[in-house]
Amino acid sequence: MNSPARLKPLRSVDEITGSRRLRRMRKADWSRRLVQESRLTVDDLIWPIFLVEGENRREEVAAMPGVFRLSADLAVREAERAAKLGIPALATFPNVDLSLRDRTGSEILNPDNLINRATRAIKAAVPEIGVITDAALDPFTSHGHDGILDNGIIINDETVEQVAAGAVLQAAAGSDIIAPSDMMDGRIGAIRDALDVAGFQDVAIMSYATKFASAFYGPYREAIGTKGLLQGDKKTYYIDHANTDEAVRETEQDIAEGADMIMVKPGLPYLDIIRRLKDEFQMPTFAYQVSGEYAMIEAAAANGWIDGEKAMMESLLAFKRAGCDGILTYFAPRVAELLKG
Numbered sequence: 182m183n184s185p186a187r188l189k190p191l192r193s194v195d196e197i198t199g200s201r202r203l204r205r206m207r208k209a210d211w212s213r214r215l216v217q218e219s220r221l222t223v224d225d226l227i228w229p230i231f232l233v234e235g236e237n238r239r240e241e242v243a244a245m246p247g248v249f250r251l252s253a254d255l256a257v258r259e260a261e262r263a264a265k266l267g268i269p270a271l272a273t274f275p276n277v278d279l280s281l282r283d284r285t286g287s288e289i290l291n292p293d294n295l296i297n298r299a300t301r302a303i304k305a306a307v308p309e310i311g312v313i314t315d316a317a318l319d320p321f322t323s324h325g326h327d328g329i330l331d332n333g334i335i336i337n338d339e340t341v342e343q344v345a346a347g348a349v350l351q352a353a354a355g356s357d358i359i360a361p362s363d364m365m366d367g368r369i370g371a372i373r374d375a376l377d378v379a380g381f382q383d384v385a386i387m388s389y390a391t392k393f394a395s396a397f398y399g400p401y402r403e404a405i406g407t408k409g410l411l412q413g414d415k416k417t418y419y420i421d422h423a424n425t426d427e428a429v430r431e432t433e434q435d436i437a438e439g440a441d442m443i444m445v446k447p448g449l450p451y452l453d454i455i456r457r458l459k460d461e462f463q464m465p466t467f468a469y470q471v472s473g474e475y476a477m478i479e480a481a482a483a484n485g486w487i488d489g490e491k492a493m494m495e496s497l498l499a500f501k502r503a504g505c506d507g508i509l510t511y512f513a514p515r516v517a518e519l520l521k522g
């Protein structure tokens with residue numbers, strides 16, 4: 182019997198492909214650039230930064246090399262750097278002093294809490310940068326949940342009232358976009374009402390429309406200090422990561438209640454959700470490349486197992502391809518510098 186390599190081919194490649202050769206446009210850098218469908222620019226970036234009490238304080242997050250908790254004064258320096266790089270907006274997340282955390286997260290109602298002080302300082306120094314604030318109770322509760330916990334149950338309606346009141350204080354401090362990340366029912370409408378009544382019609386809402394119960398939030402919980410506190414899990418309020426129809430229903434509801442922008446979180450494992458929501462709703466659509474995604478890329482790169490820079494750029498372009506208008510990413514300043522240079 183002849184070896185397969187020696188068999189005369191039945192058809193030539195041109196006969197097989199009908200002379201269609203997709204490699205033609207891939208042959209050179211210039212032709213690849215010409216036909217490139219998605220692009221990542223600095224305008225796509227939202228930079229999440231962690232805040233900590235105090236002054237001149239800068240602590241690296243152990244599971245997120247290159248990411249720091251910053252006191253408000255140093256956050257202002259980073260905001261200046263971001264503005265110079267052309268990054269459109271920052272999203273702030275506070276590591277609140279343990280002594281200020283309680284069962285109901287009442288510190289969110291303090292007009293001078295860490296988030297609000299940082300917002301005021303950033304907007305005073307760098308008014309041209311957008312500030313997005315996280316409206317959720319988890320940085321403020323003693324149990325690490327995003328809601329008021331009563332007998333093991335997260336009480337929806339009381340939580341919504343508290344988050345809406347906190348959101349108004351964030352707007353008063355100068356926040357441009359309120360981003361509720363707690364997944365309580367009715368939060369978007371309640372926040373919209375509260376903002377409007379308080380005269381903040383121009384403050385937008387970015388809904389964490391589909392936030393999935395996920396293992397990828399681990400390093401974030403270390404960053405804001407909820408890691409040791411969290412009792413149980415968040416499955417009674419975050420979406421089951423097996424579900425996509427539910428993600429559509431949740432998003433439809435948030436848009437009806439007044440969301441201006443929608444977000445999918447985590448990011449890379451949920452590109453199918455991003456594509457489906459963009460096709461279905463044509464809303465400004467964002468993804469949050471979360472802490473665990475950042476940590477995975479960094480850890481593999483540190484071991485020399487992948488090229489970290491290339492993996493970073495590829496992962497971010499994937500979000501654009503999936504239909505995102507922008508991405509929250511801890512890589513933002515590095516990407517901005519790379520795109521600039």
Ligand code: PBG
Nearest residue numbers: 317319362397398401471472473
């Ligand atoms: C909770 C919140 C989470 C993140 C931001 N806000 C998730 C959580 O702790 O359950 C995760 C962000 C990240 O992992 O980068 N309101």
